[in-house]
Amino acid sequence: MLNTLTAALPNFAHTNSGQFFLMAGPCVIEGEEMALRIAEQVRAMCDRLQIPFIFKGSYRKANRSRLDSFTGIGDETALKILQKVGREIGVPTVTDIHESGEAAMAAEYVDMLQIPAFLCRQTELLVAAANTGKVVNIKKGQFLSGESMGFAVDKVRQSGNPHVILTDRGNSFGYSDLVVDYRNIPAMQSFGVPVVMDVTHSLQEPNQSSGVTGGKPQLIQTIASAAIAVGADGLFIETHPTPATAKSDGANMLQLDRLQTLxxxxxxxREAVR
Known part of the structure; x- marks a missing residue:
């Protein structure tokens, strides 16, 4: 399943060791220096361990609880930083889009487009992403089963784009918490696509009374370990040098200097499972 990514993503080195791949970076692009620093350090870690790496960063945050929450440094500014990361660090890049009109714009700067979980049923958005020819990473809605994501895959494929990834990020029951059901990984792999576990977003505690999302970063190792044991093709981990000062989702991100050990x-x- 990863061979299609190797062909579709520049600088994506698929190993023959059965290793998982990593999508990692800050929640949102905060500035050029930080983005390059994170990408460079994570690539060095992944190179040592032969883990294929895709740099992740949102150019804009559209789903915020409060009106005064940080949303970004400007669309074009952030997208140009993502483009620079891809060129200078030599890794594929991914960012999320929120409306169909953003697909073509973002596709000029990054290698993969990501569909947020809350928007995974938006047909026009999925078709617009598919029409760019980029790899489309669709996050499973917190309100859906793994089996139901086959329809999202079909929308992209039937639009003429075979390059699809599905990402699980837990299920929500409306009580300011998320629960991970690992049955979703094999269920979504049955569609013949790579499946990723979004480790850090699965540990969010949304809809807090403060209007700021909480999290349980102490369980990052637990969620990631179980996903690899079950057979996830990739992991999605948001990381930051100092999560306490991050401008978005700091409560559930992994501190950058802890990523290597993890x-x-x-x-x-993965080796033991194989």
Whole structure:
């Protein structure tokens, strides 16, 4: 399933070791220096462990609880930073889009377009993303089962684009928490697409009374380890040098200097499973 990504993504080196791939970076692009620093350090870790790496960063945050929440540094500014990361660090890049009109614009700067979980049923958005020819990573809605994501895959494929990834990020029951059902991984793999576990977003505690999303970062290792043991093709991990000062989702991000140890553990789990 990963061979299609190798062909569709520049600088995406698929190993023959059965290793998982990593989508990682800050929640939102906060500035050029930080984005390049994170991308460079994560690539170095992944190179040592032979983990294919895709840099993740939102150019704009559209789904915020409060009107005064940070949303970004400007669309074009952030997209140009993502483009620079891809060129200078030599890794594929991914960002999320929120409306169909954003697809063609974002596709000029990044290698993969991501559909947010709340928008995974938006037909016009999925078709617009598919029509760019880019790889489309669709996050499973918190309100859906893994089996139901086959319709989202079909919308992209029937639009003429075979390059699809599905990402799980837990299920919500409306009580300011999320629950991960690992049955969703094999269920979504049955559609013949790579399946990713979004580790950090699965640990969010949304809809807090403060209007700021909480999280349980102490469980990052638990969620990631279980996903690799079940057979996830990839992991999605938001990371930041100082999560406490991050401008978005700091409560559930992994501190950058802890990523290396986690990845080493996960590669050992994958080897043991194989």
């Amino acid at each position: 990845l080493e553990r996960l590669t050992r789990i």
